[in-house]
Amino acid sequence: xxxxxxxxxxxxxxxxxxxxxxxxxxxxxxxxxxxxxxxxxxxxxxxxxxxxxxxxxxxxxxxxxxxxxxxxxxxxxxxxxxxxxxxxxxxxxxxxxxxxxxxxxxxxxxxxxxxxxxxxxxxxxxxxxxxxxxxxxxxxxxxxxxxxxxxxxxxxxxxxxxxxxxxxxxxxxxxxxxxxxxxxxxxxxxxxxxxxxxxxxxxxxxxxxxxxxxxxxxxxxxxxxxxxxxxxxxxxxxxxxxxxxxxxxxxxxxxxxxxxxxxxxxxxxxxxxxxxx
Numbered sequence: 001x002x003x004x005x006x007x008x009x010x011x012x013x014x015x016x017x018x019x020x021x022x023x024x025x026x027x028x029x030x031x032x033x034x035x036x037x038x039x040x041x042x043x044x045x046x047x048x049x050x051x052x053x054x055x056x057x058x059x060x061x062x063x064x065x066x067x068x069x070x071x072x073x074x075x076x077x078x079x080x081x082x083x084x085x086x087x088x089x090x091x092x093x094x095x096x097x098x099x100x101x102x103x104x105x106x107x108x109x110x111x112x113x114x115x116x117x118x119x120x121x122x123x124x125x126x127x128x129x130x131x132x133x134x135x136x137x138x139x140x141x142x143x144x145x146x147x148x149x150x151x152x153x154x155x156x157x158x159x160x161x162x163x164x165x166x167x168x169x170x171x172x173x174x175x176x177x178x179x180x181x182x183x184x185x186x187x188x189x190x191x192x193x194x195x196x197x198x199x200x201x202x203x204x205x206x207x208x209x210x211x212x213x214x215x216x217x218x219x220x221x222x223x224x225x226x227x228x229x230x231x232x233x234x235x236x237x238x239x240x241x242x243x244x245x246x247x248x249x250x251x252x253x254x255x256x257x258x259x260x261x262x263x264x265x266x267x268x269x270x271x272x273x274x275x276x277x
Contacts, residue, residue, distance in 0.1 A: 001013060001014030001015055001016050002014060007060070008060075009057060009058050009059040009060050010057070010058045011055070011056070011057050011058075012055070012056045012057075012058070013054075013055050014053075014054070015050050015051065015052050015053075015054065016050060016051075016054065016056045016070070017049065017050055018047065018048060018049060018050060018051060018070060018096055018113075019068050019070065019096055019097075019098030019100070019109065019111045020042075020046075020047035020048070020049075020096065020098075020111050020113060020144055021047070021048075021049040021050070022098075022100075022109070023098070023100070023109035023111060023144065023146040023159075024042070024146070024159075026107055026108070026109060026146040026147060026148040026157060026159070027146040027147070027148070027157050027158060027159025027191045027193065028157065028159070028191060028193060028206065028208075029155065029157050029193040029194070029195040029204050029206060030193065030204055030206045030228050030230055030244075040210075040224055040226060040248060040250055041189060041191075041208050041209070041210040041224055041226060042161070042189065042210065044166060044168045045165055045166065045168060045181055045187065045210060045212070046113065046142045046144070046161055046163060046164075046165060046166060046187060046189070046210075047111075047113055047142070047144065047166075048094075048166075051070065051072035051094055051096075052072065053072060053073060054070055054071060054072035054094075055070070055071055055072075056068060056069065056070040056071075057069045057070075061102075063103070064101050064102050064103030065099070065100070065101050066099075066100050066101075066102075067097075067098060067099050067100070068096075068097070068098040068100075069095075069096070069097055069098075070094070070095070070096040070098075071093075071094070071095050071096075072093060072094045073093050074092045074093035074094065074116060092115045092116045092166075093115065093116035094113065094114070094115050094116070095113075095114045096111065096112070096113045096114075097111065097112045098110070098111045099111070105149055105150040105151060106147070106148070106149050106150075107147070107148045107149075108145070108146065108147045108148070109144070109145070109146045109147075110143070110144070110145055111143065111144040111145075112141065112142070112143050112144075113140075113141070113142050113143075113144070113163075114139065114140070114141045115139060115140045115141075115166055115183075116139055139184075140163065140164040140165065140166055140167075140183060140184055141163050141164060142161055142162070142163025142164060142166075142187070143161065143162055143163055144159070144160070144161040145159070145160045145161070146158065146159040146160075147159075153196055153197045153198065154194065154195070154196050154197075155194070155195045156193075156194060157191070157192065157193030157194070157195070157206070158190075158191065158192060158193075159189070159190060159191035159208070160188075160189070160190050160191075161187075161188065161189045161190075161210075162187075162188045162189075163186075163187065164183070164184050164185060164186060164187060165181050165182065165183060165184065165185045165187050165212060166183060167181055167182050167183025167184070168180060168181045179250070179251065181212060185212055185213040185214070186212075186213040186221075187210060187211060187212045187213065188210075188211050189208065189209060189210035189211065190208065190209060191206065191207070191208035192206065192207055192208070193205065193206035193207075194206070200233065200234040200235075201231065201232065201233055201234070202230075202231070202232040202234070203230075203231055204228075204229070204230045204231075204232070205228070205229050206227065206228050207225075207226070207227040207228075208225070208226055208227075209223050209224060209225045209226075210223070210224045211223045212224065212251070222251040223249075223251060224248075224249065224250055224251045225248070225249040226246060226247065226248045226249070227246070227247050228244060228245060228246040228247070229244065229245050229246075230242055230243070230244035230245075231243055231244075237276075238275060238276040238277070239273065239274065239275050239276075240273070240274045241271075241272070241273045241274075242270075242271065242272060242273075242274065243269075243270070243271040244268075244269070244270045244271070245267070245268070245269050245270075246267065246268045246270075247265075247266070247267050247268075248264075248265065248266040248267070248268070249264055249265050249266075250264035250265075250266070251264050
């Protein structure tokens, strides 16, 4: 991205981190680098990490309080229906408003994400890309609240979201199967995390879930869950070794036709070395 900054704050153009992914660090001490269930619970279900062709305003911080406003116009391919939030660059328009607080032991974020209507692109016009003409009014809005409180060597993490799904396609490319999610379904989620720093060792525990409606009426739901543990040994400021365990339930038993799937349940044991440059 490129941008300008001054006494007014900063204005950026391009592909920036969303306020939602920045706040995720408050609610998710396990992070996303070596597995935390972030994707299965939140990424693209209710929020995305970055938006192409976007503009973002970030205020300066006053008394620990700062704000941000992001707009991405969205685009759909000529003649292609985008009934789900298909990702970048083919995506619906997005407006994201963020409010953050960080002062002393407490950090918190409040974010609202609004996506434009699902539609089918007009045909026979400018190739290869045109803006969409909406054929329905399935716009979505989701609010996310995250907090982190540090007390001595311990930190406590909490996250909550409520709103509607963005809509996603089926994902079979990762470590676990994730069924498709339609746009505009009611959804709520929560996360709880704890981190304890014992010298150069970090001990982390986290659990979370995302409850997603199976119909727009919101009368039937299924729940995606993930819980994890990790121990990290910091060898230096830039190098660490870790061992972790995660247990997933993707909820795919309701939608999957693939074989060898135990009701969408998976476990993952990981160990490795991390190096920052």
